Amino acid sequence: MNFVDESKSFTHQSEINYPIDKVFPQFNNLQNFVAWNDYFSGKDNQSYSFFTPYEGVGSGMKFSSEKGGDSGDFFIRYSNPNRTLRYQLFEGDDNNPYLIDVKFKSVGNKTKMFWNIHTPKRSYLQRSLNLVAEDFFIDNIDKSMKNLYQLLGNKVDRDQKLASVKYDSIMVENQDGQLLLGVNVSTKNTKDGLFKNVMMNHGKVLNFVRSDLGKKEDEFGMPVLLTNPSNLKDKEISYFYGVPLSKRVSVSDNNFNFQTLNASKVYVIYFQGNYNNRVKNIQELLKKAKKDTLRNGQLIEEFLEEPTDIQNVKLRMSLPVYR
Missing domain, CATH: 3.30.530.20 (START domain)
Incomplete structure (x- = not known):
């Protein structure tokens, strides 16, 4: 030595x-x-x-x-x-x-x-x-x-x-059921405030799943946001942000809870651009459901790429529909 x-x-x-x-x-x-x-x-x-x-x-x-x-x-x-x-x-x-x-x-x-x-x-x-x-x-x-x-x-x-994604076109798909773990949120629906709030909870959920639960990337799915599409112009908006897991696990943090997404037929539209401008595409999904005389469930938003800039997001938005 x-x-x-x-x-x-x-x-x-x-x-x-x-x-x-x-x-x-x-x-x-x-x-x-x-x-x-x-x-x-x-x-x-x-x-x-x-x-x-x-x-x-x-x-x-x-x-x-x-x-x-x-x-x-x-x-x-x-x-x-x-x-x-x-x-x-x-x-x-x-x-x-x-x-x-x-x-x-x-x-x-x-x-x-x-x-x-x-x-x-x-x-x-x-x-x-x-x-x-x-x-x-x-x-x-x-x-x-x-x-x-x-x-x-x-x-x-x-x-x-x-x-190969086609943006701004409505497609019909069948979506499998999912078990989501995440947080319920209420926040002011301001021009930049909503996106910042979503980003904060995006990091919070992924940090909890990776760090507190010790899950690796292949053990959970892409994060999704669930919200009532008819409330998108309200001054305050409520949403659930979570990630799909294969099964329920023990969670000690009361801020996190499970929600179930049932398998369903969905209308899907892909969007690219400023996050605030997605509302027009969501309205197209609602018009399509109304035209087809179908009821709809909660809007599902999924970031296709890691979101960093409000000006350039890529989203998959789906609307469950049923009679």
Whole structure:
């Protein structure tokens, strides 16, 4: 141990067959990051608490194991979009972090990543940990890249389906029943306020399902918003925001509850643009139901892409109809 330095730096290079605009957001958003990075996703019974902002500089999270295993904090300290990220990883109660720098380079439709990892300064008796740190992190990075490749493959399949979507046309589909876990909300229906409120609850629900319930991406469906379509012009609007689960689970937080969507025939319309402008398309669905002398249920809104900007959302809106 006399020859082991108090800290150690090492580098690693990895490559993934997806363009940088698909890859970087998976690193810059910590809720995305924990879904594929093997340091986190490879452990059972791990819980997370995420702190705003949820992406970019200043975002952070706390992780812990229910069985008293690994715990710590993880932060993004620097973010230059599509170019560079710096993370800090604190393990347990250690005040000296790992520094992890990742540089991104676009090579056609591929992305190269250059990792530089600096271990914490350790006391004399702990320095032997530096002997295994490099092998541990390189193995973790290689496993993580395989996970990310698979995850992005699923996203690309979804993107290809989105590319074939016809917007602003009403279609008739059969919708399966779903069990939803989410929150009931009442908020002011102002021009920008509703979208901000939906985004807040979007993050709240996903954070709860991923962190508190420990669900991975393939264990729950795309979030949906349920509301009464006849109330969309009221000064205050009530809605339910939740995600589909395959079965009921024990939930200790009273803010969350289950709702059931019954299987039904639905009128569907796809919308792209400013979130506030979707009302015209919803009115088209209601007119279609009235013309066909059918009653309707609650409007179902589903974001087809992660919503970030009110000006450019992609929505699937469906209206259950029956006689």
